[in-house]
Amino acid sequence: MDWKKIRQAVRTVLAAVLICAASVGITGDPAYAADMGAVYGIYEHGTGWSGYHGDSKTARAGTGSYVTAIRASLLGQPDGMSGTLSYQVNLSGTGWLSWQENMTPNGSTETDMPLEAVRMAFTGQLAENYDVYYSVYQNGSWTTPVKNGETAGTEGQGLRVDGLWVTVTGKGAAVPEGPNERSVDPTRPMVALTFDDGPSKFTPRILDSLEANGGRATFFMVGNRVASYASTVKRMADLGCETDSHTWAHTYLTGMTEGEILQSLNQTRDAIVAAGGSAPKGVRPPGGKINDASKAVLAKAGMPALLWSVDTLDWKTRNAQHTINTVLSQVKDGDIILMHDLYEQSAVAAETLIPELTKRGYQLVTVSEMAELRGGMAAGHSYGHFR
Known part of the structure; x- marks a missing residue:
């Protein structure tokens, strides 16, 4: 994936949005004017890397599969604002791995060991201006969203991560509702x-x-x-x-x-x-x-x-x-x-x-x-x- 091209394409769109905002008199801290969001992918056992999912979009492993690694970054980060989106995973049988950032895979793409839990956090000035909320799909449902380095998922009980959801909000903004996946009845046409x-x-x-x-x-x-x-x-x-x-x-x-x-x-x-x-x-x-x-x-x-x-x-x-x-x-x-x-x-x-x-x-x-x-x-x- 050409990450530079994606970032440039999104910044072009964001520039147009900000120009429109300025034309109608929207002002304030540029950190909050920027439409920043997370983008992320999951590695599905037996399938490989998923496509990239935008902010607030659910990334779910297919039937019979599960997540063994993740990668993530940001789109629309305000110019001049320091920091990254970092992420840590708990790999079954190994424990917590080192923090990673900038789309560096975290987990395992070579073994069949699933992830059990995930943590995410901002660094630098991003941490002062934004919150990152996230949830994992585990044991048949989405966990309650947590934020800023807290643990999403249950570790040490043999439960695997089957999906990931991430969203970015302004610092102190209302807690997001979390993944909004409707229920499809498998018994109905x-x-x-x-x-x-x-x-x-x-x-x-x-x-x-x-x-x-x-x-x-x-x-x-x-x-x-x-x-x-x-x-x-x-x-x-x-x-x-x-x-x-x-x-x-x-x-x-x-x-x-x-x-x-x-x-x-x-x-x-x-x-x-x-x-x-x-x-x-x-x-x-x-x-x-x-x-x-x-x-x-x-x-x-x-x-x-x-x-x-x-x-x-x-x-x-x-x-x-x-x-x-x-x-x-x-x-x-x-x-x-x-x-x-x-x-x-x-x-x-x-x-x-x-x-x-x-x-x-x-x-x-x-x-x-x-x-x-x-x-x-x-x-x-x-x-x-x-x-």
């Missing part, structure tokens, strides 16, 4: 609505309907479109939707070299994170074109290829009723439904499908939510449904 080729000016209509009906969807975004719709991407993440990759310029993976694929994925990830989304958990190959060579590259990138089981052909028909009829006549539990938020008629169809599918008893989940309950996903593999 579920489907994953997915939207390709956006974001676009029609995407907010889909988000409005999802919010009104308590649903979530997965958006496979073309990276070079993201910056123009940054507020929409942030809203996706705020609603719990999944912000995934559709490559930088909608180029077929099968016609790209390894270096080109990795560059495209990295550019797209950086743009999504800079816009306020979460790092992609998967990639949808443009045109659904995937072969063994491109799967091998995705394995190196730590990402699965996410296909579909219901193809609405909405990009071709541009007919809302045709899209509605296709979905309602074919949908089954575990389906991944392919649509495109680039077209107005697809948004019109979604405004009918979202409440209707909910009425028919389907939980509208993200691809990762469904995968987590039904066997998980592995990097370099492709998935079209989860039955």
